[in-house]
Amino acid sequence: xxxxxxxxxxxxxxxxxxxxxxxxxxxxxxxxxxxxxxxxxxxxxxxxxxxxxxxxxxxxxxxxxxxxxxxxxxxxxxxxxxxxxxxxxxxxxxxxxxxxxxxxxxxxxxxxxxxxxxxxxxxxxxxxxxxxxxxxxxxxxxxxxxxxxxxxxxxxxxxxxxxxxxxxxxxxxxxxxxxxxxxxxxxxxxxxxxxxxxxxxxxxxxxxxxxxxxxxxxxxxxxxxxxxxxxxxxxxxxxxxxxxxxxxxxxxxxxxxxxxxxxxxxxxxxxxxxxxxxxxxxxxxxxxxxxxxxxxxxxxxxxxxxxxxxxxxxxxxxxxxxxxxxxxxxxxxxxxxxxxxxxxxxxxxxxxxxxxxxxxxxxxxxxxxxxxxxxxxxxxxxxxxxxxxxxxxxxxxxxxxxxxxxxxxxxxxxxxxxxxxx
Ligand code: AMP
Ligand code: GLY
Numbered sequence: 001x002x003x004x005x006x007x008x009x010x011x012x013x014x015x016x017x018x019x020x021x022x023x024x025x026x027x028x029x030x031x032x033x034x035x036x037x038x039x040x041x042x043x044x045x046x047x048x049x050x051x052x053x054x055x056x057x058x059x060x061x062x063x064x065x066x067x068x069x070x071x072x073x074x075x076x077x078x079x080x081x082x083x084x085x086x087x088x089x090x091x092x093x094x095x096x097x098x099x100x101x102x103x104x105x106x107x108x109x110x111x112x113x114x115x116x117x118x119x120x121x122x123x124x125x126x127x128x129x130x131x132x133x134x135x136x137x138x139x140x141x142x143x144x145x146x147x148x149x150x151x152x153x154x155x156x157x158x159x160x161x162x163x164x165x166x167x168x169x170x171x172x173x174x175x176x177x178x179x180x181x182x183x184x185x186x187x188x189x190x191x192x193x194x195x196x197x198x199x200x201x202x203x204x205x206x207x208x209x210x211x212x213x214x215x216x217x218x219x220x221x222x223x224x225x226x227x228x229x230x231x232x233x234x235x236x237x238x239x240x241x242x243x244x245x246x247x248x249x250x251x252x253x254x255x256x257x258x259x260x261x262x263x264x265x266x267x268x269x270x271x272x273x274x275x276x277x278x279x280x281x282x283x284x285x286x287x288x289x290x291x292x293x294x295x296x297x298x299x300x301x302x303x304x305x306x307x308x309x310x311x312x313x314x315x316x317x318x319x320x321x322x323x324x325x326x327x328x329x330x331x332x333x334x335x336x337x338x339x340x341x342x343x344x345x346x347x348x349x350x351x352x353x354x355x356x357x358x359x360x361x362x363x364x365x366x367x368x369x370x371x372x373x374x375x376x377x378x379x380x381x382x383x384x385x386x387x388x389x390x391x392x393x394x395x396x397x398x399x400x401x402x403x404x405x406x407x408x409x410x411x412x413x414x415x416x417x418x419x420x421x422x
Contacts, residue, residue, distance in 0.1 A: 009069065118277070266280065
């Protein structure tokens with residue numbers, strides 16, 4: 001199979017690494033890729049926003065499958081353009097990608113289908129939003145509608161903080177806001193692979209969204225992850241499937257917009273059971289890194305079957321081992337940071353048993369590996385359990401020589417001492 005992978009993060013390096021191990025792969029292109037992806041794919045300059053150029057490339061290179069990593073091209077309808085051209089693509093249509101692209105769309109779907117989620121109201125003007133807010137208890141959650149790369153959410157502990165968040169949202173032209181009940185519990189991510197009809201649960205994972213130890217500091221794309229997530233027991237996974245994911249997929253199909261691809265449910269384990277916080281229409285980053293480390297089955301035929309409606313009868317096998325990834329980010333991330341500093345010691349890091357280093361924002365400059373983004377490396381380890389995976393990942397991370405980087409030192413702590421941080 002000849003494959004084109006779109007994206008440039010740690011998620012895409014993990015997908016490229018796993019697809020490169022497939023006996024069915026004959027050629028892998030990545031656009032734009034990064035210095036790590038360049039080790040297992042031919043990186044090319046192709047803008048995912050230019051749908052016609054992507055289609056033309058796929059035709060001239062006889063691409064059998066396009067795998068779309070991030071959400072923006074999905075929401076923008078790249079998969080629709082590829083399908084219209086007869087090219088198989090892994091990921092949802094624009095209509096189905098509204099599950100991530102529009103919080104109001106998802107909330108209304110949940111309401112209609114009786115899916116457990118936080119109580120909510122949506123607004124397209126400030127005054128009614130403020131009036132509604134005044135009657136809500138705190139903490140309360142204020143979200144900007146639309147894609148915001150994790151930055152559109154304020155969990156406000158006072159009404160003043162919530163008012164400020166609403167004012168900021170409506171200061172933007174066309175601003176829309178959702179006000180939500182604040183759910184209490186532990187968060188976990190649940191992934192499902194689907195072709196629109198058959199849905200297969202993948203493994204569970206938890207990530208660490210805040211920048212600093214102890215879940216302090218600003219929200220980021222994710223500073224580390226581990227799989228499995230002990231909080232999502234097999235019984236709770238069944239409930240998440242029955243009460244949340246299956247009715248969502250049924251509603252999407254009934255509306256004539258079947259969902260294909262990977263559906264990532266961000267869940268809160270509340271006292272009343274799992275509730276949906278949000279959907280994402282792609283793999284999580286860095287959750288994908290730990291899922292790929294644990295995936296025993298060949299990824300490529302699974303993605304192809306999901307993209308072409310042939311997932312029925314597929315089985316997915318996982319290693320019994322746990323996986324954990326520690327993100328190394330540029331100092332200053334998620335705010336401003338410098339680029340271009342040299343990174344050394346990757347070989348020594350990968351010499352630690354069970355360790356693979358997935359690249360995110362890296363590039364080669366005159367043969368040197370340099371930092372080129374906020375999140376830069378994902379040091380990923382397998383182990384007998386989370387404790388061993390964690391020890392290996394941190395041993396490997398300590399071998400990386402990059403003074404301009406930082407990482408959290410407590411990835412996985414929640415899984416090792418759930419009672420202490422629940
Ligand atoms: P989102 O962008 O919707 O993933 O939200 C980012 C983060 O905000 C989530 O991972 C949660 O930690 C938090 N969050 C979002 N919605 C709620 C909610 N209704 N209750 C509690 N926390 C929430
Ligand atoms: N790690 C969170 C996300 O990918 O959205």
